[in-house]
Amino acid sequence: MTASVRLEYPFTGRWLTQNSPADRVPSHGTALFATSFAIDFVPVGDDGRTAPFTLRSLARPEPAERFPGFGLPLLAPVSGAVVSVHDGEPDHPAYRGLPSIGYALTQWRRAAAGWAALAGNHVMIESTDCSPGTVVALCHLKQSSIEVRPGQRVMVGEPLGRCGNSGNSTEPHVHVQAMDTVQADRAGAVPLTFRGRLPRNGEIVEA
Numbered sequence: 001m002t003a004s005v006r007l008e009y010p011f012t013g014r015w016l017t018q019n020s021p022a023d024r025v026p027s028h029g030t031a032l033f034a035t036s037f038a039i040d041f042v043p044v045g046d047d048g049r050t051a052p053f054t055l056r057s058l059a060r061p062e063p064a065e066r067f068p069g070f071g072l073p074l075l076a077p078v079s080g081a082v083v084s085v086h087d088g089e090p091d092h093p094a095y096r097g098l099p100s101i102g103y104a105l106t107q108w109r110r111a112a113a114g115w116a117a118l119a120g121n122h123v124m125i126e127s128t129d130c131s132p133g134t135v136v137a138l139c140h141l142k143q144s145s146i147e148v149r150p151g152q153r154v155m156v157g158e159p160l161g162r163c164g165n166s167g168n169s170t171e172p173h174v175h176v177q178a179m180d181t182v183q184a185d186r187a188g189a190v191p192l193t194f195r196g197r198l199p200r201n202g203e204i205v206e207a
Helices: 055-059 098-105 107-113 115-119
Strands: 005-007 014-018 039-043 073-075 080-086 121-127 135-141 159-162 174-179 192-194 204-206
Touching (some): 005 174, 107 115, 115 135, 121 159, 174 192
Parallel strands (some): 005 192
Antiparallel strands (some): 014 039, 014 204, 039 174, 121 135, 135 174
């Protein structure tokens, strides 16, 4: 197995772990676009929950702005050079309850459209301080929030953008993955850890 890359958490506050490779590989049910070891973090409030689930949640899409993490800062989890930035994708509504079923049925269209359609707004950083050459991607950022540009060097903890709901996302969260090249359609997945460990599904991490 490829050596893992050690990352810092790309946020502060309380975030719920989902789709963790600590529980299964491939973590998202597919190896497509080097996502075998990808992980998701959903921002939660002090009570450990995301936006309250109501009758509206069951029946209709909800504004992304309802969710506690929408617009929260995202930080560089590794030092290195920004090798790719994609911005301009709209933040769509969140889909829970019955609307999530209809949204799931359209996922094949996004997959067929390629990496950018799934990742939404994203930043890719090529690591220089650990596992040199490994590319770390943060996905689903808020439209027009990205603060870095290709070629820029960043240090751990520097602002990259804000949490959004662009791309293949049912509610505001950040998707993190590592790969061996910037071309996601032919990259190999690289295992990752955060501060030397990997949180499991349902675990709330504080950073």
